[in-house]
Every structure is written in structure tokens, then in C-alpha cells.
Amino acid sequence: MTKVLTDARSIRIKGRSFLAVVLSPDLPLDDWLARLDDLASRSAGFFLGRPVVLDVTDLEICKTDLKELLAAFVERNVAIMGIEGARPSLLGPGMPPALKGGKPVSGDAVAKEPIIEIRNMPAETQPAEPEPRQVLQSLVIREPIRSGQSVIFPEGDVTVIGSVASGAEVIAGGSVHIYGTLRGRAMAGSIGNINARIFCRKMEAELLAIDGVYKMAEDMAPGLRGKSVQLWLENDTIMAETLI
Amino acid sequence: MGKVIVVTSGKGGVGKTTSTAALGAALASKGERVVVVDFDVGLRNLDLVMGAERRVVYDLINVIQGEAKLSQALIRDKRLETLFLLPASQTRDKDNLTPEGVERVISELRRVFDWVICDSPAGIESGATLAMRHADVAVVVTNPEVSSVRDSDRIIGLLDSKTVKAENGERMEKHLLLTRYDPNRAERGDMLKVDDVLEILSIPLIGIIPESMDVLRASNIGAPVTLADASSAPAQAYFDAARRLCGEPVPITVPGEKRSFLGKIFGRKAA
Ligand SMILES: Nc1ncnc2c1ncn2[C@@H]1O[C@H](COP(=O)(O)OP(=O)(O)OP(=O)(O)O)[C@@H](O)[C@H]1O
Ligand SMILES: [Mg+2]
Numbered sequence: 001m002t003k004v005l006t007d008a009r010s011i012r013i014k015g016r017s018f019l020a021v022v023l024s025p026d027l028p029l030d031d032w033l034a035r036l037d038d039l040a041s042r043s044a045g046f047f048l049g050r051p052v053v054l055d056v057t058d059l060e061i062c063k064t065d066l067k068e069l070l071a072a073f074v075e076r077n078v079a080i081m082g083i084e085g086a087r088p089s090l091l092g093p094g095m096p097p098a099l100k101g102g103k104p105v106s107g108d109a110v111a112k113e114p115i116i117e118i119r120n121m122p123a124e125t126q127p128a129e130p131e132p133r134q135v136l137q138s139l140v141i142r143e144p145i146r147s148g149q150s151v152i153f154p155e156g157d158v159t160v161i162g163s164v165a166s167g168a169e170v171i172a173g174g175s176v177h178i179y180g181t182l183r184g185r186a187m188a189g190s191i192g193n194i195n196a197r198i199f200c201r202k203m204e205a206e207l208l209a210i211d212g213v214y215k216m217a218e219d220m221a222p223g224l225r226g227k228s229v230q231l232w233l234e235n236d237t238i239m240a241e242t243l244i
Numbered sequence: 245m246g247k248v249i250v251v252t253s254g255k256g257g258v259g260k261t262t263s264t265a266a267l268g269a270a271l272a273s274k275g276e277r278v279v280v281v282d283f284d285v286g287l288r289n290l291d292l293v294m295g296a297e298r299r300v301v302y303d304l305i306n307v308i309q310g311e312a313k314l315s316q317a318l319i320r321d322k323r324l325e326t327l328f329l330l331p332a333s334q335t336r337d338k339d340n341l342t343p344e345g346v347e348r349v350i351s352e353l354r355r356v357f358d359w360v361i362c363d364s365p366a367g368i369e370s371g372a373t374l375a376m377r378h379a380d381v382a383v384v385v386t387n388p389e390v391s392s393v394r395d396s397d398r399i400i401g402l403l404d405s406k407t408v409k410a411e412n413g414e415r416m417e418k419h420l421l422l423t424r425y426d427p428n429r430a431e432r433g434d435m436l437k438v439d440d441v442l443e444i445l446s447i448p449l450i451g452i453i454p455e456s457m458d459v460l461r462a463s464n465i466g467a468p469v470t471l472a473d474a475s476s477a478p479a480q481a482y483f484d485a486a487r488r489l490c491g492e493p494v495p496i497t498v499p500g501e502k503r504s505f506l507g508k509i510f511g512r513k514a515a
Pocket of ligand 1: 253255256257258259260261262263284289364365366423424425453454455456457459460463478
């Protein structure tokens with residue numbers, strides 16, 4: 001039998017971009033893994049269900065060590081969807097595929113269609129038609145973000161008129177503004193932006209991050225709790241001050 | 245067309261079944277036609293609290309599977325003639341609870357009753373999402389403690405996304421029912437304060453039910469607390485909540501608040 005190549009029903013293949021968490025380990029790996037464990041233990045479930053890419057561009061590593069590193073991720077339930085920056089000889093069967101062309105999404109690389117992922121959010125809170133050529137974008141959500149919900153907006157600022165519950169998260173490429181109590185997680189500058197800030201009317205956060213620098217609830221000065229607070233980045237350290 | 249209410253919580257053991265029975269009986273005692281529906285397949289309880297466990301022949305799954313007619317499965321309450329129970333199956337697998345079946349049963353019930361009150365199982369799995377799926381109104385049952393509040397918050401998120409109302413872009417009416425409120429523990433600061441719970445969940449409060457032995461006594465004799473002892477504190481609180489569900493503006497009092505206020509005055513005098 002010859003294959004019919006002109007079958008009317010073709011397979012549709014679509015391209016789609018996802019925002020992945022990129023991990024770039026450094027040497028010695030044991031130390032780096034200890035730091036990863038520290039972050040994961042204080043932020044349970046952070047890597048669960050998230051696409052994670054392993055970037056080994058600047059890592060001096062041989063195939064055996066890479067295999068061991070991958071096993072270490074499996075042990076920690078971190079699912080590596082691909083490896084970036086690896087020489088072909090490093091990779092082999094049974095390993096995640098090589099990934100190329102990942103972009104650190106920056107202001108002038110704004111996607112035509114914003115990648116907005118609002119899980120569990122009612123339809124009405126989706127933003128109106130995006131303006132394709134505008135560089136600064138913002139997403140305004142007029143209701144509380146509930147536990148288990150996650151608002152991800154790499155294109156710009158997120159403003160929430162309401163509270164962010166414990167177990168909820170807001171991840172913005174730009175700044176995060178919470179006109180309510182921040183009890184969950186807020187991550188500003190999620191795709192690389194040292195100038196992003198986090199503002200909230202009442203600080204009770206579980207985790208804060210700006211440009212990949214994390215701060216857990218227990219690391220925060222007790223004087224900030226319950227206060228109106230802004231946070232920003234200075235030399236890779238998260239700074240905070242009360243507002244008003 | 246009747247109103248469909250889901251009584252839901254996320255967390256288990258907070259008082260959903262107690263509240264379903266108490267609110268159902270409170271509404272029926274005003275002459276409203278009420279059916280309480282047990283969605284807790286495999287762990288049914290509502291029949292016990294209603295005192296109808298020996299009269300269960302057919303259940304919700306039988307109706308969904310076409311093995312019984314709705315009229316065969318409905319059990320009329322012995323005390324209130326406008327109050328009915330649609331029991332859950334204790335033996336069948338909960339996979340038999342199909343979305344299509346649930347939709348058909350709910351729309352049939354809606355035609356016959358003024359109120360269809362669905363007692364949701366705990367959790368956020370299919371049993372809970374099916375129980376809320378066709379609701380017009382949600383009663384979110386919460387205890388004044390952190391884990392219950394967080395689970396309720398999660399459930400509110402699902403009510404705003406996984407229900408037919410939400411999918412049609414409509415707003416689900418949501419009410420907070422604070423149960424097992426213990427004035428003594430509140431005074432000692434062992435429980436979240438009413439204001440804190442309201443601030444976290446930001447949905448309107450429909451009632452505060454005190455922690456009370458009367459609830460246990462009622463379930464031991466197989467009666468909703470609003471029928472077992474209509475003058476008891478929890479029964480009164482449920483009657484008030486039922487009136488608020490009907491849209492009556494009834495002021496809410498925090499149990500024990502008066503006493504704690506007096507207590508403060510006396511404390512100061514003694515000092
Ligand atoms: N106000 C109250 N005072 C004292 N006890 C109460 C009160 N409300 C509920 N209870 C008790 O708490 C227990 C759990 O109540 P209930 O079965 O109504 O909870 P539920 O949310 O339906 O639980 P599940 O999630 O297992 O279905 C029961 O023993 C009940 O008698
Ligand atoms: Mg129950």
C-alpha cells in the first residue's frame with residue numbers, strides 16, 4: 001500500500017512559548033545543590049509542575065557529572081524539560097533534549113501576544129486586547145488572588161486591587177503592586193529586570209523575589225510585617241522600607 | 245425555578261453536613277420546598293444527620309445510572325413535609341457520578357423544589373467540583389482557624405472558575421458561614437478573629453454558628469439541629485442564616501461578644 005500523502009485531515013502543529021524557570025548551577029555542585037534544597041525546603045512545591053530548564057553554558061562539567069546532576073534533580077522531584085548550552089557530546093539517550101534559542105524576555109523582545117497564564121481566574125479579569133507595539137504593559141486584576149491561583153505576566157507590571165492569599169502567587173516581568181494584603185508569593189522582574197519593585201499595602205508575604213533574588217518570610221525584618229512596604233534590589237540584595 | 249446552593253469548604257469536618265441539614269430544615273420549616281442532596285459518595289452522612297438512614301432504598305447514583313426514578317430515590321422527612329433528602333451511595337464508586345448525570349438530576353430537582361442544597365464532600369476533587377458545578381449560590385463553611393480559611397480561599401477560587409456560572413461569565417453569589425465558633429477560645433486568642441477571617445476571604449458573612457454540644461446531641465437523635473432544639477444557640481444562628489439566604493437583612497451578632505465586653509469592664513474594676 002502506498003501512503004496517501006494528501007489526506008485532507010492534516011495534523012496541526014502549533015508553536016507556543018512557555019515561561020520556564022532556568023537553573024544555572026555553578027561549581028562546586030554539592031554547594032549549589034545545598035542552596036537549591038534550602039530554597040525548595042523553604043518554599044515547598046516551588047518546582048512542582050513548573051517547566052524547568054537546565055542551563056549549563058558556563059558550567060565545566062563532564063557527561064558523568066551531568067548524569068549525576070540530573071539524577072539529583074530527579075531525587076528532588078524537579079522535572080528538567082531540556083538542557084541549554086550543552087555540547088552535543090555531553091548529551092545522550094535518556095537525557096532531556098537540548099534546547100536552543102531560549103530568550104531572556106526583555107522589554108524590547110515583547111511577544112506579539114502576551115503569554116498570560118491566569119489559572120483559575122474568571123474570564124472577566126483577563127485583560128482587554130493587548131496593544132502589540134506598546135512596550136510597557138500592565139495587567140490589572142480587580143479581585144483577590146485566591147489560594148492556589150497563579151497570575152503570570154512576563155510582559156510588564158501586575159496590579160492587584162485586593163489581597164493575594166497564602167498559597168497564591170503573582171509573577172510579573174515588571175513590578176508588582178498589591179492594593180491589599182500580600183500573604184502569598186510575589187515575584188517581580190521574573191524574566192530579568194533589576195529595576196522591578198514590589199509594593200503592597202500590607203506585608204505578610206511567604207516569599208518575595210526580584211530578578212531571581214529570593215527572600216523568605218523568616219528572613220524579613222519583623223518590623224515590616226503588617227506594614228505598607230516597598231521592596232527593590234540593590235547589589236543583588238532585596239531592600240525594603242515601609243511606605244507612609 | 246428553584247435556587248441551587250452548594251455547601252462547600254475544601255477542608256473536611258468543618259460542618260458542611262451539619263449546616264446542610266440545619267439550613268434545609270430551617271427553610272422547610274417556613275414552608276419552602278427543600279431537597280438536601282448528599283454528594284459525598286462513599287462517605288455518606290447526611291442521611292444520618294437527617295435521621296433517614298433506615299429509609300434509604302435508592303440513591304443519587306441509582307438515579308444517575310437510570311436504575312431508579314428521582315421520585316423513588318427522594319425521601320420525605322418525617323417531621324417536615326416539604327423537606328426531602330436525596331441520599332448518596334455508600335457502596336458505589338464515585339466515578340459513577342458523571343457530569344451529565346449530575347446536570348440532569350439537578351435540573352430536574354430545580355424544577356420541583358424552591359431550594360436544592362448540595363452537601364459537598366471535602367477536598368477539591370471531582371466530587372467537590374461536581375457538587376458546586378450547577379450552583380447559583382455557594383455557602384462556604386469555614387472554621388476560625390488558618391488551615392480551614394486557606395482551604396476556603398482555594399474553594400472560592402474554584403467557585404469563580406470551575407462552575408457553570410463562572411464559565412458563562414456570571415458571578416457566583418458566595419456567602420461565608422463561620423461555624424464551630426468558640427467564644428472562650430476566641431477570648432483567649434486561640435482562634436482567628438471574625439474580622440480577620442472576613443478580611444482574608446472577602447466574601448459576605450451569612451452567619452456565625454457557635455461551637456455547641458447541641459449539635460452533637462441533635463445528630464445523635466438523627467435530627468437537624470434546627471429541628472432537634474429550635475431554641476438552642478446553634479439552631480437560632482442557623483435560622484438567622486436561613487433568613488439571610490432568603491435576602492432578609494438580619495443583623496449578625498458575634499457569639500459571646502457581649503460577655504467578653506462585660507468581662508473587660510469587670511476586669512478593669514478589679515484591677
Ligand atoms: N457548631 C458545632 N458545634 C459542635 N460540633 C459541631 C458543630 N458543627 C459541626 N460539629 C461536629 O463536627 C463534626 C463534623 O461535622 P460535619 O460532619 O457537619 O462536617 P463536614 O464538613 O460535613 O465533614 P466532611 O468533610 O467529613 O463531610 C461532627 O461530629 C459534628 O457533630
Ligand atoms: Mg459531610
